[in-house]
Amino acid sequence: NAGVTQTPKFQVLKTGQSMTLQCAQDMNHEYMSWYRQDPGMGLRLIHYSVGAGITDQGEVPNGYNVSRSTTEDFPLRLLSAAPSQTSVYFCASSYRVERREQYFGPGTRLTVT
Amino acid sequence: AQRVTQPEKLLSVFKGAPVELKCNYSYSGSPELFWYVQYSRQRLQLLLRHISRESIKGFTADLNKGETSFHLKKPFAQEEDSAMYYCALSGGFQKLVFGTGTRLLVSP
Numbered sequence: 001n002a003g004v005t006q007t008p009k010f011q012v013l014k015t016g017q018s019m020t021l022q023c024a025q026d027m028n029h030e031y032m033s034w035y036r037q038d039p040g041m042g043l044r045l046i047h048y049s050v051g052a053g054i055t056d057q058g059e060v061p062n063g064y065n066v067s068r069s070t071t072e073d074f075p076l077r078l079l080s081a082a083p084s085q086t087s088v089y090f091c092a093s094s095y096r097v098e099r100r101e102q103y104f105g106p107g108t109r110l111t112v113t
Numbered sequence: 114a115q116r117v118t119q120p121e122k123l124l125s126v127f128k129g130a131p132v133e134l135k136c137n138y139s140y141s142g143s144p145e146l147f148w149y150v151q152y153s154r155q156r157l158q159l160l161l162r163h164i165s166r167e168s169i170k171g172f173t174a175d176l177n178k179g180e181t182s183f184h185l186k187k188p189f190a191q192e193e194d195s196a197m198y199y200c201a202l203s204g205g206f207q208k209l210v211f212g213t214g215t216r217l218l219v220s221p
Contacts, residue, residue: 033209040122042199042213043157058208090157101147102209104157 001026004105006091012111013081021076021108023091031094032074033102036060036087043090049074081112115140115204119212126190127220134185134215136174136200144204146176146183149211151197160185160198170194190219 007022025032033048035058045058049068063085065077074093078085088109092102116139126132138144148160161169163176163183174185183200200212 035211040213042117042119043211045208045210048208059210092157101159101162102149102157106156 003027004091004093004103006089006105006108008108009106010109012113013078014113015081015083017081019078019081021078021089021091021110023074023076023105024072025074025091025093025103026072027093027095027103028071029093029095029103030071032068033058033092034064034066034074034076035090035092036085037090037107038087046076046089078110083112086110086112115144115202115208115210117200117202117210117212119198119200119215121215122213123216123218125218125220128192129189132185132187132190132194132217132219134198134200134217136183136185136212138181138183138200138202140181140202140204142204144176144202146174147201147203147209148172148174148183148185149199149201151199153196157199190217192219192221195219 004025030051034046035043037043044060047066049055052071055066088107090107091105118137146163149157150160151157172187176183197214197216199214203209
C-alpha cells in the first residue's frame with residue numbers, strides 16, 4: 001500500500017491564481033480530511049469527509065473547496081490564492097468513521113506571493 | 114468547544130533526562146486523546162492514544178480527567194526522540210483538534 005499520497009510536494013502561486021492539491025489513499029478509508037500547519041498554530045482542520053459524496057467544513061474552511069466523488073480521492077481547491085494561504089497542507093485518512101487514528105500524507109508546501 | 118493547549122513551544126533536555134510534554138484540554142464530554150509525532154522530514158504519525166494504555170518508544174501518557182490533562186512522559190530521553198509532538202483531542206464526530214505543538218530537542 002502506498003498509504004496517503006499528496007501532490008505536488010511544493011508549489012508557488014501568485015495571488016489570485018487557483019489550484020488543486022491532490023490527495024489519494026489506497027486503504028479504503030471512509031474518512032478523509034485536510035489540515036493546514038502554520039508555525040505556532042499547530043494543525044487546523046480545513047474540510048473533512050466521512051464518505052464519498054459527503055463533505056463538511058472544519059475550523060478554517062474559507063477560501064477552500066473540496067469534493068469527494070470517490071472513496072480514494074479528496075482534492076482541495078484554492079479558488080483565488082492569497083498570501084494568508086501560505087502554509088503546509090496535510091491530508092489524512094482513517095479506516096472507519098468511529099476510529100480517530102489518522103494516517104497522514106507527506107504534506108504540500110504552498111507559497112503564495 | 115474542543116480545545117487543546119500545549120504551553121511549551123520548545124522543550125530542551127539532555128540525553129538521559131526525564132521528559133514531560135504538557136497537554137491540557139477543554140471538552141465537556143468524554144474525550145479521546147492522542148499524541149502525534151513528526152520527526153524531521155517525515156510525516157505526522159500516531160505515537161499513542163489514551164484508550165490503548167500502552168507505552169510506545171518508552172513514552173507513556175495518562176488521561177487525568179480531573180485536571181483535564183494528558184501529559185506525555187518518558188523517564189530517559191534519547192537523541193532520536195527529538196521531534197515535534199502534537200497533542201490531539203477527538204470529542205465529536207471525527208473532528209480531531211490539535212494543539213500548537215511542542216518541539217522536543219534532546220542534546221547529547
